[in-house]
Amino acid sequence: MKPIHGFLLLLITAYDLVESVEAQDQSGFISLACGLVPKDTTYTEKTTNITYKSDANYIDSGLVGRINDQYKAQLQQQTWTLRSFPEGERNCYNFNLTAKSKYLIRGTFIYGNYDSMNQLPIFDLHIGPNKWTSVKLDGVANGTMVREIIHVLTQDRLQVCLVKTGKTIPFISSLELRPLNNNTYVSESGSLIAVSRVFFSPTPSFIRYDEDIHDREWIRHLDNEKLSISTDLLVDTSNLYDVPQPVAKTACILANASQPLTLDWTLDNITALSYVYMHFAEIQNLKDGDIREFNITYNGGNNWYSYLRPRKLEITTVFSTRALISPDGNFSFSLTRTGNSTLPPLINGLEIYTFLDLIQLETDQDEVSSMLSIKTSYELTEKVRWQGDPCAPQFYRWEGLNCSYPDSEPPRIISLNLSGSNLSGTITPEISKLTQLIELDLSKNDLSGEIPSFFADMKLLTFIDLSNNDLSGKIPPFFADMKLLTLINLSGNPNLNSKIPYSLQQRINSKSLTLIVSETVTHKGESKKVPMVAIAAPVAGVFALLVLLAIFFVVRRKNTKRAKRPFNPSIMTKERRITYSEVLKMTNNFERVLGKGGFGTVYHGNLGDTQVAVKMLSHSSAQGYKEFKAEVELLLRVHHRNLVGLVGYCDDGDNLALIYEYMANGDLRENMSGKRGGHVLTWENRLQIAVEAAQGLEYLHNGCTPPMVHRDVKTSNILLNERSGAKLADFGLSRSFPIDGESHVSTVVAGTPGYLDPEYYRTNCLSEKSDVYSFGVVLLEIVTNQHVIDKTRERPHISEWVGFMLTKGDIKSIVDPKLMRDYDTNGAWKIVELALGCVNPSSNRRPTMAHVVMELNECIALENARRQGSEEMYSKGSVDFSRLSSASEFAPGAR
Ligand SMILES: *[C@@H]1O[C@H](CO)[C@@H](O)[C@H](O)[C@H]1NC(C)=O
Ligand SMILES: *[C@@H]1O[C@H](CO)[C@@H](O)[C@H](O)[C@H]1NC(C)=O
Ligand SMILES: *[C@@H]1O[C@H](CO)[C@@H](O)[C@H](O)[C@H]1NC(C)=O
Ligand SMILES: *[C@@H]1O[C@H](CO)[C@@H](O)[C@H](O)[C@H]1NC(C)=O
Ligand SMILES: *[C@@H]1O[C@H](CO)[C@@H](O)[C@H](O)[C@H]1NC(C)=O
Ligand SMILES: *[C@@H]1O[C@H](CO)[C@@H](O)[C@H](O)[C@H]1NC(C)=O
Ligand SMILES: *[C@@H]1O[C@H](CO)[C@@H](O)[C@H](O)[C@H]1NC(C)=O
Ligand SMILES: *[C@@H]1O[C@H](CO)[C@@H](O)[C@H](O)[C@H]1NC(C)=O
Ligand SMILES: *[C@@H]1O[C@H](CO)[C@@H](O)[C@H](O)[C@H]1NC(C)=O
Secondary structure, eight states, rough: OOOOOGGGOOOOOOTTOOOOOOOOOOOTOEEEETSSSSTOOOOEEETTOEEEEESSSGOOOOOOEEHHHHTTTOOOGGGGGEEEEOOEEEEEEEOOOOOOOEEEEEEEEEEEEEESOOOOOOOEHHHTTHHHHEOOSTTTSSSSSEEEEEEEEESSEEEEEEEEEEESOEEESSEEEEETTTTOOOOSSEEEEEEEEEEOOSSSSSEETTTTTTTOOOOEEEOOTTEEEEEEOOOOOOOOOOOOOOHHHHEEEETTTOOOOOEEOOSSSTTTOOEEEEEEEEEEEOOOOOOEEEEHHHHHTTTEEEEEOOTTTOOEEEEEESSBTTSEEEEEEEEEEEOOOHHHHHHEEEEEEEEOOOSSOOOOOHHHHHHHHHHTTTTOOTTOOOOOOOSGGGGGGGTEEEEEETTTTEEEEEEEEETTTTOSSSSGGGGGTTTTTEEOOOOOEEEEOOOOOOOGGOOOOOOEEEEEEEOOEEOOOGGGGTTTTTHHHHHHTTEEEEOOOOHHHHHHHHHHOEEEOOEEETTTTTTSSEEOOOOOSTTHHHHHHHHHHHHHHHHHOOOOOOOOOOOOOTTTTGGEOOOOHHHHHTTTOOOOOEEEEETEEEEEEOOOOOOEEEEEETTTTTSSHHHHHHHHHHHHHHOTTTBEEEEEEETTTTEEEEEEEEEEEEEHHHHHHHTTTSSSOOOOHHHHHHHHHHHHHHHHIIIIOOOOSSSOOOOEEEEOTTTTOEOOOOOOOOOHHHOSSSSOOOSOOOOOOOOOOHHHHOOOOOOHHHHHHHHHHHHHHHHHHHSBTTTSSSBBBBBHHHHHHHSSOOOGTSSGGGGGSSOOOHHHHHHHHHHHHTTOSSSSOOOOOOHHHHHHHHHHHHHHHHHHHHHHHHOOOOEEOOOOOOOOOOOOOEE
16 A cells, blocks of 8 residues: 555646535644744645644754755645754653544655755654553655554653654654544554555545644555546545545456455565454446445455445445454455445545554653643753653653552653752642652752741652751751651751641651751761761761661670660661561472572572562671661662562561562573573663663662762672563672682771772772663673683683773673674674773773663664664555565444
């Protein structure tokens, strides 16, 4: 079938203006000429009479551009300008519409060498959080592409996004929305992507508005075997599909009337589900005794509709209420006359769609509204990652947000970090709409006014950081009633009255809450500024906790049989604490060992019906309790999908245990070495694991307050779940417990040989750049699958070896031979360069983890582009004459 983009080219001037149909208004149409400036401009395109306006009010990013003048003459005016997106991975248009309404959405892309690069871009188009299609331009008029989808809005808002998939820059020429009747084009759920929409007349070459009141594009389709017939009479097109008159008034029959009329096409995605709509009307004047009656079958005899007699001058639409599938993407429909029929079959119009499952749910509608308001009111337009849905898909989650993703329910925002975002004015009440919020960080801004009272209703908050702003007024007493609250940081607000209300003081005294009110100072020995905790109460707070621990640690060493260890509930919540007898039950008396280390043994366990890993700390371990505390504290405070989650902990007499989420596929080291069977991690797997581990680390560095340094990043601390999703593990313990087979380092400088930052080792000065170093080593392992230290190599350390090999050979000599060259060479170079940057001896010259994450995402995009290129997908359906068989049968409906 002809591709839909044909209608944009005005190659044929002689298309007849069919007798003037009463002009329909364009109410409900949204017709955007992208990149049109100034932003209030509107104009009417002469060939269609459609009024276009600028897209500027629907998007806050992108650059405007114009196609090369030489292409303009043959194109409709809305394609002369465009908007391109060199910045950011995902850029989105936002529409305020009505939930549950149905729209035809059309994106048009005409490259026209606007950037003088003469290189056709490739990128993706998303509808909300779901991928709609890839845009891969062909050479017509220097790149032309039209994509159409029929979509039911799930919210009062629609987002259409352009997403980078490689090096080329996404752009769009026009974006059009047309309301459709709710009861037409019904699929089981999800949306319909238009493949083809054809009519059978020699002229015109296409039909759209205003013959089609819904502005669908119909493309002329006739071949040598088919004849076109037509009528001058008006056809009743009042069934819900509103087939345009020029389509209804013409039909095709076969030149040889005794043969069945066949319609064949091939879908590029053979697994796609298909929806087909056929429109029929009798447009010949039948003589007495004449009957036109036919059966419709597809793919070798599957009945679709039997004994169809098109009604005289009235449209009947035949379609499936369920999707059709073909095992190889080929579809062949036959219209066969029945025994009593005296006339051959005919057809007036045909529409073909494929089904798009909308797997990703959009973030809770109110929370999206709230985030958009926050973005607008604080003018956060420079945040390039604040585009599209805030939480979904996870990969494009807005920076500074953390979300929960409950099964089959919309994602919810659970943490918001706007630290250092130049916010000014008062704290916006929009924040109170984020009702699931657990952590809120608005520190290091210029916020003024009082601490708002709406916090009192945000019962789930455990952590509020408002430090280093310009807040005034008093510390409100309601904090005392927020049961889950464990930490409030109000330091660095010089105009805030630091008097602590009595009820709050009580709460602080009960040690269930830490309140920080003084200035920040630099912590000795660490290069990062961390808030020095000034305690507003005699014995509470993190600082006190550390002091107490040190004391108890000493006590503990002297008297390990000491009775009860005091517990600071400020961070260690009771809910997650379990008894030793529960541990016994959970592990079925330590039945199954998952692993052993210097710290003790890890057992498999079941908590309800979730699997867990239970790490028991051995009694002999000297520093155990401090490290145990450190890890529990950290993990109860930070939550990130790429950090192994703590399910609970046991602190029962001398029995210390940490209960983690279970990671079914072991650690990355085992997977790389082949210890877990012969399965080789693909290049794609490795990149995905690398970026996920990097995200976990990036979160520790930038998403936590105070920032965390992992100190023991290595492949055996990157764990994989059953879907090979990667999470970083071992926070706090491993730095002072030797792991089997690896020697223990000094108690001051902690880490694993080979991964240990030489600068940290030398200066004893810890910073997050030490983790970057270790991560660089991990990247080199991922690429090469070599040992980190191998004395038999010319250069024992992996980073020196890679550097050495690259000076004399090419990339192939270092990449893991198990990959069998199935990787993107550019991507491999990029990742090795990145890794070598990370292991730079000087920490100042190493990139940040945020940069590492960005670079790794680009490697993934390269790899995706490579795989897509080799599969040659997404050209349009083509005409094809082939037969096939399929077993499925579907009940069609008719109108
Ligand atoms: C556009 O509108 C004008 C005025 O109503 C009419 O004369 C012309 O035929 C229309 N053109 C098209 C392409 O519909
Ligand atoms: C959509 O609604 C929001 C909030 O009501 C408003 O700020 C925004 O300007 C609207 N967008 C458009 C394109 O009308
Ligand atoms: C664009 O058109 C020019 C001139 O028609 C041609 O030389 C060039 O190769 C075309 N570029 C692409 C990418 O099709
Ligand atoms: C479609 O359904 C929505 C919600 O049920 C309703 O608001 C809208 O008016 C309907 N549109 C049509 C054309 O029936
Ligand atoms: C029409 O088709 C029939 C059956 O396939 C064939 O026998 C006949 O020769 C064809 N007629 C023409 C004119 O091609
Ligand atoms: C092909 O169709 C299937 C089924 O709808 C879908 O899951 C898959 O993502 C599609 N593939 C592409 C490349 O669009
Ligand atoms: C038309 O379909 C009916 C019912 O499926 C079947 O009995 C009949 O044989 C078919 N006729 C032709 C000519 O295929
Ligand atoms: C053909 O028409 C006759 C008379 O109307 C009817 O009895 C017969 O069932 C029809 N045959 C078919 C195959 O429809
Ligand atoms: C399906 O269509 C393709 C492309 O036209 C063709 O190469 C292939 O042979 C067809 N398959 C069958 C089973 O007919």
